[in-house]
Amino acid sequence: MPVPNGEEQNLLLPSENASEVSKSDSGDGSPLVSTDYTDVGVVPEHQRNELDHLISNLEREIEELRVNQKNLDKKRREALSKILDIKGSIRLFCRIRPNLIEEKRRISEPVSTGPEKIRVKLGGTRKDFEFDKVFTQEASQGYVFVEVEPILRSAMDGHNVCVFAYGQTGTGKTFTMDGTNEQPGIIPRALEELFRQASLDNSSSFSFSMSMLEVYMGNLRDLLVPRPSSKPHESSTKCNLNIQTDPKGLIEIEGLSEVQISDYAKAKWWYNKGRRFRSTSWTNVNEASSRSHCLTRIIIYRRGDALEAKSEISKLWMIDLGGSERLLKTGARGLTLDEGRAINLSLSALADVVAALKRKRGHVPYRQVFLILCYFACRNSKLTQILKDSLGYGSKVLMLVHISPSEEDVCETICSLNFAKRARAIESNKEVPVKVKKQREKKIMELEEDIKEAEKQRQVLREQIQKIELKLSDSKKLLSTTYSIVESDDMETSISPKDGVKEVIETPKASKKSIKRNFSNSMPRFMTSTVASRQRQSAEERDIGVRLKSLRSMVSRSSIHFSYSQSLSYSDIRIKAILRSSTGKSRHAETDSVPIPNTVLTEKPKCNDLESKVPTPRSKMVTSSDPNLRVSLCRHRRRMSDLI
Numbered sequence: 068m069p070v071p072n073g074e075e076q077n078l079l080l081p082s083e084n085a086s087e088v089s090k091s092d093s094g095d096g097s098p099l100v101s102t103d104y105t106d107v108g109v110v111p112e113h114q115r116n117e118l119d120h121l122i123s124n125l126e127r128e129i130e131e132l133r134v135n136q137k138n139l140d141k142k143r144r145e146a147l148s149k150i151l152d153i154k155g156s157i158r159l160f161c162r163i164r165p166n167l168i169e170e171k172r173r174i175s176e177p178v179s180t181g182p183e184k185i186r187v188k189l190g191g192t193r194k195d196f197e198f199d200k201v202f203t204q205e206a207s208q209g210y211v212f213v214e215v216e217p218i219l220r221s222a223m224d225g226h227n228v229c230v231f232a233y234g235q236t237g238t239g240k241t242f243t244m245d246g247t248n249e250q251p252g253i254i255p256r257a258l259e260e261l262f263r264q265a266s267l268d269n270s271s272s273f274s275f276s277m278s279m280l281e282v283y284m285g286n287l288r289d290l291l292v293p294r295p296s297s298k299p300h301e302s303s304t305k306c307n308l309n310i311q312t313d314p315k316g317l318i319e320i321e322g323l324s325e326v327q328i329s330d331y332a333k334a335k336w337w338y339n340k341g342r343r344f345r346s347t348s349w350t351n352v353n354e355a356s357s358r359s360h361c362l363t364r365i366i367i368y369r370r371g372d373a374l375e376a377k378s379e380i381s382k383l384w385m386i387d388l389g390g391s392e393r394l395l396k397t398g399a400r401g402l403t404l405d406e407g408r409a410i411n412l413s414l415s416a417l418a419d420v421v422a423a424l425k426r427k428r429g430h431v432p433y434r435q436v437f438l439i440l441c442y443f444a445c446r447n448s449k450l451t452q453i454l455k456d457s458l459g460y461g462s463k464v465l466m467l468v469h470i471s472p473s474e475e476d477v478c479e480t481i482c483s484l485n486f487a488k489r490a491r492a493i494e495s496n497k498e499v500p501v502k503v504k505k506q507r508e509k510k511i512m513e514l515e516e517d518i519k520e521a522e523k524q525r526q527v528l529r530e531q532i533q534k535i536e537l538k539l540s541d542s543k544k545l546l547s548t549t550y551s552i553v554e555s556d557d558m559e560t561s562i563s564p565k566d567g568v569k570e571v572i573e574t575p576k577a578s579k580k581s582i583k584r585n586f587s588n589s590m591p592r593f594m595t596s597t598v599a600s601r602q603r604q605s606a607e608e609r610d611i612g613v614r615l616k617s618l619r620s621m622v623s624r625s626s627i628h629f630s631y632s633q634s635l636s637y638s639d640i641r642i643k644a645i646l647r648s649s650t651g652k653s654r655h656a657e658t659d660s661v662p663i664p665n666t667v668l669t670e671k672p673k674c675n676d677l678e679s680k681v682p683t684p685r686s687k688m689v690t691s692s693d694p695n696l697r698v699s700l701c702r703h704r705r706r707m708s709d710l711i
């Protein structure tokens with residue numbers, strides 16, 4: 068907003084007490100009304116300053132709370148990261164599928180469980196396996212998700228995360244990852260959770276994109292674009308996407324659709340769409356057996372609220388691996404047999420990687436998961452190539468091994484558990500002494516407490532911020548109400564105060580017109596108040612009074628000094644009235660209802676001619692240092708000239 072110089076501050080405004088009627092003639096015989104002008108700019112400016120002061124205080128308060136919130140968020144993130152570090156960056160869970168209807172008749176139960184243990188009986192021998200968590204047959208989808216959720220949160224915190232569902236065909240991988248409408252699995256729950264977490268985090272803004280693909284018989288298929296062919300396995304344009312590595316080592320899948328997901332509903336819609344295109348076939352073991360590895364990728368873009376903050380990107384992969392299967396047992400033939408072979412091949416690559424990692428333990432740092440990459444890449448498996456940049460250092464991996472409770476599947480169960488055992492050997496607690504294990508558990512509990520506390524405090528801060536934001540918007544509203552004319556004028560036109568002065572001076576026609584009218588109390592009839600307008604005025608004043616009062620109490624609570632000045636509201640209304648009354652015919656209806664205090668809006672006929680030559684007397688000038696007010700007054704004068 069331009070700040071006028073001293074000369075431009077000299078504005079004309081009629082005084083409430085204007086009473087003088089010029090004896091000079093307007094030219095058409097009507098008497099001329101002359102006006103005294105007084106200084107009214109000081110009061111509004113004073114009150115505006117108080118409001119501005121209040122607003123900036125509230126903004127500062129919000130800023131401070133946000134900084135606190137950010138610190139708490141950092142604390143929470145660090146604690147979570149430490150927990151995941153203690154627990155290991157590869158976590159292994161095991162889930163046992165409930166007995167299917169036909170299995171329920173069988174008496175023998177080869178698999179028994181503890182919270183972190185699985186025991187399998189095979190012939191006369193027993194084999195024990197350890198996990199980070201074991202989910203029994205009764206475990207609900209919700210219960211499983213509670214355990215998975217922290218790792219998802221670490222994806223929001225900037226880590227790359229891979230969640231795999233591994234296991235023999237028909238053991239419930241798809242059920243765990245995808246679930247049903249009634250019992251949604253990890254992926255739909257994760258999508259919901261991501262948006263929930265994003266909405267709670269005030270210190271960063273998040274956006275998400277989603278892609279879905281399957282690795283089918285060694286080829287990549289985009290699941291978010293429909294296949295043009297009715298035959299499900301016929302190659303389409305989106306089949307066999309190319310995997311590229313950029314100079315930074317990041318993996319790009321050329322041509323893969325990536326959809327922006329702005330909310331959970333959209334994410335779910337795309338996810339359901341992708342699911343429908345996944346390749347499934349009937350086998351002896353599973354009537355809707357997944358014949359591929361299905362990968363859902365969410366790219367998380369996180370940006371801090373600082374202006375210079377860069378966007379952090381992390382990838383969350385949720386992978387429903389194809390089932391490992393005994394090909395004879397599944398009764399697969401032809402294409403289905405080939406599919407089974409392809410799946411087994413890539414899964415054995417995964418097992419090889421894990422085993423190789425274990426062998427290399429003596430030579431490489433214990434936790435460097437990124438070694439997996441080398442081995443995966445060596446095997447040239449598409450699955451491992453895609454995940455190359457998501458399994459690097461700092462990534463979190465969760466493998467959910469699925470097993471069947473059935474006697475018939477006991478060999479496959481042992482195979483799957485052995486796979487897990489090999490994986491676990493990389494970051495096992497097994498060889499850790501009990502004392503150290505207990506210390507770790509204690510540390511984890513402390514960190515979990517820290518997280519809870521940080522979250523509780525963040526919640527308190529969030530509520531405080533919301534309250535102050537409400538006050539802030541109230542104050543801003545009040546400010547814009549009080550100064551609405553000023554601001555709208557400001558926006559409508561960029562008349563300089565100088566122009567305004569000029570226009571006021573040069574309004575001979577307007578003066579003539581108004582003088583022709585029959586003034587009562589030295590005021591044009593259209594400007595006199597009606598009963599309704601007077602009522603509205605007092606209501607308006609009451610309203611502003613109440614709002615100012617509440618602001619005042621709010622300010623005193625916020626230890627900000629704020630004084631109340633009724634005169635601002637009053638004079639503001641008067642200014643509004645003056646301005647409205649001068650806006651030409653279209654505003655006449657409005658001006659009728661505008662309450663005008665006992666004052667005279669006087670135009671100075673012929674003064675134009677005079678004043679263009681003779682300088683305006685100083686006594687008739689209004690001094691204001693408020694640029695808004697000056698602009699509005701100038702505007703008012705311009706409108707006055709429009710009346711002519």
Ligand SMILES: Nc1ncnc2c1ncn2[C@@H]1O[C@H](COP(=O)(O)OP(=O)(O)OP(=O)(O)O)[C@@H](O)[C@H]1O
Nearest residue numbers: 164165236237238239240241242353356357389390
């Ligand atoms: N925890 C569970 N609770 C209830 N039903 C389950 C559970 N796990 C699996 N099922 C049921 O078992 C059957 C096989 O499960 P699912 O298709 O998920 O197996 P899968 O491991 O994905 O098989 P594939 O590898 O052949 O695709 C389905 O009918 C599924 O509903």
